[in-house]
Amino acid sequence: MNKTEGKNLRVVFYEGPGSAPLASEDRFRAISSLLQNGFEVSRPAADGSVAPADGAPLLMVGLFDGGRSPAFDGAGEVHVRDLHGLAPEAVLGAAREVREKSGARKLEAWKPWFPVIDYDRCTNCMQCLTFCLFEVYGVDRNDKITVQTQSNCKTDCPACSRVCPEVAILFPKYKKGPINGDVVKADDVKREAMKIDISALLGGDLYASLRDRQQAARQRFSTERDESRALLERKRCLKELGKELDIPDEVLMSLPSVGDIQERAERARSKLASRQARSQTVKDTKPAPTDREWGI
């Protein structure tokens, strides 16, 4: 099972009839440690409601009268733990035990890092599709740009959001606005547009520029036989790109080769062209084609 599959165990703090309320500090300590460890928590109360059961395993905890819990029916897999005589931290231990038994999802050390598209701003220009070197983006059956393979996204790399002319790509865990979801101001659009001016940065289209640089490097190598100079130039160029687009060093280090980049760019372009062509012929005559039919 990978990090995007499975259900979380939900821990319900029951303090209704047949139980005594927890001390608020104990409640806080228990809930806080559960959340830090990836569990979901619900605290029902008389005058409000919480999310209904959704098939995920539940652990009901509480100070049950006589140590016996009320009957909890119709909620699927329910485990019960009486908290009499237990420290708040023991709730975490009980939750881990139940998680193990029930096969609920375990906490994994990862940062949920992936692009989120603001479709109110997106103009479907496909710049992100052609720019991303890791094939995170695709198009859906309605010709709309979509985040297709989010697991390909490189943690802490916000480069695609920097090349988006509409500031429509968010990374909610990013440190600064508007990429983190903060309100987009007119100045932001201008500033991002300046930063994403790949033409100014690399002298034209990114891929064409990389191709030119590769040719120039080859030429230099053949005439000067100076491999280290060519490597230095590549390093300098990558450093400049990383600084401008806030790309982490690890991502720059894992960039595909220039040949691969050209191949991927070509693939992205033909994917786009074939989608546009098919969209013209198929529109209004047949049901929407599947992703496989689109060749995505």
Place this chain on the structure above:
Amino acid sequence: MNAPTPPRILYCNCSYAQVVPKEVKEEVLRKLCESGVAFDAVADLCDMSARKDPALAKLVDSGAVRIAACYPRAVRWLFHAAGTPLPKNGVEVLNMREESAAAVVGALFAAPGKQAAS
């Protein structure tokens, strides 16, 4: 006349990254725990969105909900990305990255139909 139903409360702990100030999220959670109100709390909405967790739909299915998390634009599109668009009405997102704990708590506990002054 019946009193209006209080909105549900959903709290996000942003456990997988430290982008929400620790003192703000802790204080908000502490106040929720001290109060007698019902609430749901999740470890990290981004993580749930990435997994397209069907629990997201249940968390907001009542219509009126107050979400203590981060930027409203981010929260809105995270739900959308998970295939669970937030309802157009009745959803109030409180930003623990920018607001003080007191402001967030005030808005969470405001009477139904009222929003805290921002």
